[in-house]
Structure formats: structure tokens, C-alpha cells
Amino acid sequence: MAVPLSLNINGEVRAVDVEPRTLLVDFLRDALGLTGTHIGCDTAQCGACTVLLDGHAVKSCNVLAVQAAGAEVTTIEGVTPADGSLHPMQAAFRDHHGLQCGFCTPGMVMSAIDLVRNNPTPNREEIREALDGNLCRCTGYHNIVTAIEAGARTMQR
Amino acid sequence: MYEFAFHRAADLDAAASLLANADDGRVIAGGQTLVAAMKLRLSAPSDLVDISGIASLAGIRVERGAVVIGAMTTHAAVAASADVIRAIPALADLAGTIGDRMVRNRGTIGGSVANNDPAADYPAAVLALGATVITTQRSITADDFFTGMYETALEPGEIITAVSFPIPRRAGYAKFPNPASRYALAGVFVADFETGVRIGITGGGGGVFRDAAFEEALTRNFSPAAIEGLSVYVESLSGDLHASAEYRAHLVGVMAKRAVTAALADR
Ligand code: FES
Ligand code: FES
Numbered sequence: 071m072a073v074p075l076s077l078n079i080n081g082e083v084r085a086v087d088v089e090p091r092t093l094l095v096d097f098l099r100d101a102l103g104l105t106g107t108h109i110g111c112d113t114a115q116c117g118a119c120t121v122l123l124d125g126h127a128v129k130s131c132n133v134l135a136v137q138a139a140g141a142e143v144t145t146i147e148g149v150t151p152a153d154g155s156l157h158p159m160q161a162a163f164r165d166h167h168g169l170q171c172g173f174c175t176p177g178m179v180m181s182a183i184d185l186v187r188n189n190p191t192p193n194r195e196e197i198r199e200a201l202d203g204n205l206c207r208c209t210g211y212h213n214i215v216t217a218i219e220a221g222a223r224t225m226q227r
Numbered sequence: 228m229y230e231f232a233f234h235r236a237a238d239l240d241a242a243a244s245l246l247a248n249a250d251d252g253r254v255i256a257g258g259q260t261l262v263a264a265m266k267l268r269l270s271a272p273s274d275l276v277d278i279s280g281i282a283s284l285a286g287i288r289v290e291r292g293a294v295v296i297g298a299m300t301t302h303a304a305v306a307a308s309a310d311v312i313r314a315i316p317a318l319a320d321l322a323g324t325i326g327d328r329m330v331r332n333r334g335t336i337g338g339s340v341a342n343n344d345p346a347a348d349y350p351a352a353v354l355a356l357g358a359t360v361i362t363t364q365r366s367i368t369a370d371d372f373f374t375g376m377y378e379t380a381l382e383p384g385e386i387i388t389a390v391s392f393p394i395p396r397r398a399g400y401a402k403f404p405n406p407a408s409r410y411a412l413a414g415v416f417v418a419d420f421e422t423g424v425r426i427g428i429t430g431g432g433g434g435v436f437r438d439a440a441f442e443e444a445l446t447r448n449f450s451p452a453a454i455e456g457l458s459v460y461v462e463s464l465s466g467d468l469h470a471s472a473e474y475r476a477h478l479v480g481v482m483a484k485r486a487v488t489a490a491l492a493d494r
Binding site: 113120123132203 | 231232275279307327
């Protein structure tokens with residue numbers, strides 16, 4: 071049975087009825103059409119679904135939408151400035167070829183933003199460590215690490 | 228995932244009565260294990276009682292020689308806590324190695340301890356530090372709390388509210404993580420108290436356990452050399468597709484030495 075749910079998504083309060091068993095990621099994609107958050111696995115391992123929940127990176131496939139009641143959720147759509155330009159971390163991924171197919175990229179960018187907010191000047195080892203929960207099938211991670219290093223620098227400006 | 232009814236408990240009394248009125252109710256804290264298990268239909272509760280909004284379950288405090296950590300405290304918060312880093316740095320280190328960054332932002336100490344996964348990290352610290360698990364009904368010592376694989380002394384409806392860790396002279400944790408899951412193939416927490424050394428071993432068997440031979444050797448001489456060549460009984464460990472029992476037994480010895488080295492570096 072659906073229950074009422076209200077939460078703040080990318081700065082906008084949304085009130086929708088959901089079934090309690092709806093995962094946050096399905097709620098974002100199916101109910102709100104925010105398909106930038108990807109689903110790469112069924113086992114909470116790949117990190118493609120990473121969003122910020124009250125400012126902390128979480129796997130939205132491993133959180134029930136109802137657990138996020140009253141919370142603030144930021145998705146990849148929400149980090150882009152209103153003028154349509156890119157967030158500095160997104161720009162760094164483009165500039166440094168931090169993506170190939172791009173499937174993992176929204177999750178990578180959200181994890182990277184969470185990392186830099188907690189550690190403004192991460193070194194390469196810390197970046198690799200922080201990406202423990204984000205899998206990429208294409209890049210071999212090297213350029214992702216470079217992109218996050220660069221993105222961290224621009225985020226400081 | 229099967230259907231269930233979802234309730235958000237305003238306080239512990241409300242949580243208790245919601246659980247009492249459910250057919251097969253479960254408490255949900257961060258949900259990092261439970262939601263995954265429900266997705267796989269390994270778990271199918273009739274009701275979920277969300278305790279994340281209960282203010283009394285939050286926070287970390289240091290009092291009378293102990294660090295008391297509220298049940299809803301996330302692994303990330305423990306890893307970053309200046310109080311924990313000062314009082315029991317090994318505990319902060321341990322919290323910082325659980326799962327991955329996103330899991331640590333969401334998973335809680337109460338959930339991990341209540342779940343008692345045989346390869347989880349926290350039970351090793353709870354047992355080695357001789358912590359007390361505080362619940363809605365009583366206080367349970369670590370030696371009485373963990374009763375087997377995924378089994379604890381918790382009664383139906385009983386909720387962990389905090390875990391109180393005595394502050395040791397020094398402590399260390401070392402684990403060999405499964406490279407995919409980050410669960411421990413073998414993890415060893417050593418804690419050196421005035422009264423002697425305690426050791427908690429996770430990842431190897433049917434649940435976290437202590438080992439008298441390691442404890443006696445380290446109480447006599449707190450150094451990696453003192454436990455050179457010591458191992459645990461292979462029979463007390465399990466083998467699976469990730470590692471054989473023999474390999475795990477070997478890892479326990481190696482991790483124990485690393486944990487002692489870490490403790491010695493600590494102070
Ligand atoms: S889709 Fe969430 S971790 Fe893979
Ligand atoms: S760019 Fe293809 S999965 Fe990462």
C-alpha cells in the first residue's frame with residue numbers, strides 16, 4: 071500500500087505516494103524522471119546509483135525511499151549550475167577523459183564531490199581509496215583519479 | 228522485495244510497541260545489510276521499524292574511562308570522531324575500513340553489532356575491548372552477547388541503544404579484507420589493559436571469538452615476537468570459495484602480529 075512521502079530533491083520539495091518497498095533509486099528514476107542516477111547492479115556494489123543524502127554519499131539502491139523522508143537528496147542533475155554549465159568535477163571528468171561509456175560517471179562524480187567536501191586536497195592514494203565503492207568497467211580508473219585531483223583543485227577556487 | 232509496512236518510531240517506547248504489534252517486525256537502522264537482504268528476498272519482515280529519528284540513539288561521549296557510542300552512529304562518524312581518535316584510535320581505524328565510503332556513511336554500529344555477521348569488523352572490537360552492549364532492557368557484556376553465527380543474546384523486541392568501550396592502554400586492528408566485499412577474510416583486534424590482553428578474531432569461523440593462547444602470550448610480552456608461530460585451531464575456522472580454513476588460520480596469525488605492531492605504534 072502506497073504511503074505519502076515528502077522530501078527535498080535538488081532544492082525542491084516533492085510530495086509523492088510510494089510503496090514502502092520502493093528503493094530510493096527507483097523513486098528518483100521512475101517517479102521523478104531523474105535518470106542521471108544509474109543502476110549498475112542488484113547487490114549494492116557498483117556505486118553507479120550514488121547520490122548525496124543530507125550531504126553524504128550513499129548508494130540509493132540500498133536505501134528505501136521512505137527512509138529518506140524529510141531528507142535532502144542531491145542527484146547528478148542537482149549539481150549542475152542553473153546556467154547549464156558543468157559542475158567543476160563534471161568539467162574535470164570531461165577535460166581529463168575520466169569516462170568512456172559514461173555509465174559509472176554520475177556515481178563517480180557524486181562520490182568525488184563527497185570526498186572533496188570532506189578532504190579538500192586528496193592525494194591519489196586517498197582518491198583511489200575513496201572510490202572503493204565505485205566500479206568502472208571501462209577506464210581502468212587512472213584518468214578518473216586524475217580528473218578528481220583536478221576537480222578538487224577547481225572546487226577550491 | 229516483498230511488501231511490508233513501514234513505521235518511523237519517534238522514541239524507543241514507540242519502537243517497542245510497534246515491534247510488539249507486528250507479526251514479524253524488524254528494526255531498521257542504516258539498512259546497509261537489511262535492505263540488501265530484503266532485495267534478495269533472504270529477509271521478508273512484515274513490518275520495518277525505522278529508529279533513525281530517535282535522538283537518544285545518536286552521539287559519542289567519553290565518560291569514566293569508556294567511549295560510549297550511540298547505536299545510530301554511522302561508521303563514518305566513528306572514523307572521524309576526534310574523541311574516538313584520541314581515546315581508542317584503533318576503533319576509529321576499524322570503523323574507517325568497514326565496507327566502502329557510501330556504506331560507512333549509512334551503516335551504524337548498532338546495526339552491525341546486532342547483525343553479528345561472522346566476517347564483520349565491529350564484533351572483533353566489541354569482544355576484544357570487553358565492551359558492554361546497552362539495550363532497551365539491560366546491559367550485556369561482550370562475552371555474553373555474541374552467541375553464534377548471526378546470533379546474539381538480544382531478545383525479540385530488544386533494541387541496542389549504545390555500546391560502551393572501556394579505554395585500553397593501547398589497541399590495534401588488522402584485517403585481510405576480501406577484495407570484493409571488504410568483509411574480513413580474517414580480522415584481529417588486540418587490546419592491552421592493565422588486567423591483561425584480550426583478542427577478538429573475526430572472519431574465520433562461526434562468529435567472533437577469543438583465543439587464550441594469544442591472550443596469555445601477549446599478556447606476558449606485548450610484542451609480535453611473542454606470538455610468532457601461534458595460530459588458531461583450523462577446526463574452529465570455516466573454508467569457503469573465498470579462502471580455505473588453513474589459509475584463514477594462517478591469516479589470523481599474520482593479522483594478529485600486524486595488530487600488535489599497530490598497537491605498539493599507537494602509544
Ligand atoms: S546500483 Fe547501487 S550500487 Fe550498483
Ligand atoms: S566509463 Fe564505462 S563504466 Fe566507467
